[in-house]
Structures are given as structure tokens and as C-alpha cells.
Amino acid sequence: MYLATATRPDISHAVSVLSQFNCCYGSDHWIAAKRVLRYLKKTRNYGLTFKKTGKRIVGYVDADWGANLDDRRSYTGYAFKFADSCISWESRKQRTVALSSTEAEYMALTEATKEAIYWRQFLKEISNDELPITLHCDNQGAMLLAKNPVFHAWTKHVDIRHHFVREALDENKISIRYLDTSNMPADDLTMALPNPKHMECAKCFGLGPDESKISK
Incomplete structure (x- = not known):
């Protein structure tokens, strides 16, 4: 858990899923947990x-x-990069069931917006930087919903707490840009990926082998 939250975003999703079975685990969960440990052993020089x-x-x-x-709940995943490496990330099951992919992405955008506002305030305090934080999203429906309050009548049921994304966007606290799914590193925080894609996302997170340890 310490690694997943402090230094290794590449195992965050696996740890989050396994943590749901701490009190009701079976042999499949043991096998999955040992697989995570084998992966960590193989990449022990990564940081x-x-x-x-x-x-x-x-x-x-x-x-x-x-x-x-x-329970058909969706997974939220977000990551923030600074100095070419991750400084904040999360992989968590959403609290309610989303009725569409747009709604699931919009709920994820809400959580990421809260984190973005925190980092914007942090930058403002140390460097007087008040520019908006850019969020990359791969769902154009969620982006339109954030920018247009009358987009789709069938989104009226969305919890009002998620709509503060629009306010943050209007106040120039965040900006939202589209990023193709094939280039989205946050995929690694929401689902299990094939090894090549997983390693590509890890590299994008700023994870890599410590050259000093390799030379030794």
C-alpha cells in the first residue's frame, strides 16, 4: 500500500482492487497478490x-x-505530472453506478478537478502562478458536459456535486483538452493492461530503472 500511494503509480490499480478483498480473500486473490510481488521484484530498481x-x-x-x-461501479484514475514525473495519482472505485461512459468520465473529471485546484493553489502560494491546470481527458462527451450545462437532457440525474467542474472551468482554474485513448497514461490506473501498454504508461508516469543501481 505504501508503494502504491507513495512511489509506484504502476501498481495502484492492482493494489486498489486487491484491497477490496482484505476480509474475504480466496486463492485467486493470493495468486494475484503474488503476481504483483513478482512484478515488484522484477522492477525493484524502478523509481x-x-x-x-x-x-x-x-x-x-x-x-x-x-x-x-x-456491482458495476466504474473506476476513476488520474495522475498529475511535474518535472517529467508523477507527483500525484489515484485509482479508486466510484461511489455510485454510472449509467454511461460519459457519466463515468465526468465523475472522474470531478475528482481530478479537486486535485488540480489543490495544485493550482500550491503553485500560487510558492510562485504566484495562477494559470489554469490542464487536464487531459479521452471522452469528448464528458468534456462537452463540463463546458455546456444544457448538453443532453439525460444527464439531469447526475449528482450536483459533480457539476462544480463547470464552475472551475468558468473561473479559469482548470482547462480541459482531449487526448486520444491510445495515448492516455491514466488507463493504467483504471484497468489491467497488456504488458507493452502497461510499461508504456509506467514510462509516461516517469517510472524507470535507477541507472546507478544497474551499473552496480
């Missing part, structure tokens, strides 16, 4: 690498609609 780039904080947000087969 977050920060570089001076001059780039601002940027966020990536995604959701896997109806991912859980038991």
Missing part, C-alpha cells in the same frame, strides 16, 4: 525520476465504465 523541464503541472484523467462485474 520516479524528476528532471528540470520548465513544463507546468499537467493532469491525465480516465475512467473504466462498469469495470466491476459485481
Whole structure:
């Protein structure tokens, strides 16, 4: 759990899913947990690498609609990068059932917006930087819903607490940009991925081998 929340975003989703079975685990969960440990052993020299780039904080947000087969709740995943590496991330099951992929992505966008506002305030305090934080999203429906309050009558049931995204957008606290699903690193925080895609996302997070340890 410490690794998943502090230094290894690449195992966050696996740990989040396994944590749901702490009190009702079976042999399948043991096998899955041992697989995570084998992966960590194989990548024990991996860590977050920060570089001076001059780039601002940027966020990536995604959701896997109806991912859980038991209760059909979706998964929220977001990650924020600064200095070419992750500084904040989360993989968590959503509290309510989303009735569409747009709604699931919009709910994920809500959580990412809260985190973005925190980082914007942090930058304002240390450097007087008040520019909006850019969030990358791969669902155009969720982006339209955030920008247009009358987009689709069937979204009236969406909990009002999620609509503060629009207010943050109007107040220029965040900006939202489309990013194709194939280039979305937050996928790794919402679902199990094939190894090549998983390693690609880990690299995007800023995770890589410690060269000093390799040389030794």
C-alpha cells in the first residue's frame, strides 16, 4: 500500500482492487497478490525520476465504465505530472453506478478537478502562478458536459456535486483538452493492461530503472 500511494503509480490499480478483498480473500486473490510481488521484484530498481523541464503541472484523467462485474461501479484514475514525473495519482472505485461512459468520465473529471485546484493553489502560494491546470481527458462527451450545462437532457440525474467542474472551468482554474485513448497514461490506473501498454504508461508516469543501481 505504501508503494502504491507513495512511489509506484504502476501498481495502484492492482493494489486498489486487491484491497477490496482484505476480509474475504480466496486463492485467486493470493495468486494475484503474488503476481504483483513478482512484478515488484522484477522492477525493484524502478523509481520516479524528476528532471528540470520548465513544463507546468499537467493532469491525465480516465475512467473504466462498469469495470466491476459485481456491482458495476466504474473506476476513476488520474495522475498529475511535474518535472517529467508523477507527483500525484489515484485509482479508486466510484461511489455510485454510472449509467454511461460519459457519466463515468465526468465523475472522474470531478475528482481530478479537486486535485488540480489543490495544485493550482500550491503553485500560487510558492510562485504566484495562477494559470489554469490542464487536464487531459479521452471522452469528448464528458468534456462537452463540463463546458455546456444544457448538453443532453439525460444527464439531469447526475449528482450536483459533480457539476462544480463547470464552475472551475468558468473561473479559469482548470482547462480541459482531449487526448486520444491510445495515448492516455491514466488507463493504467483504471484497468489491467497488456504488458507493452502497461510499461508504456509506467514510462509516461516517469517510472524507470535507477541507472546507478544497474551499473552496480
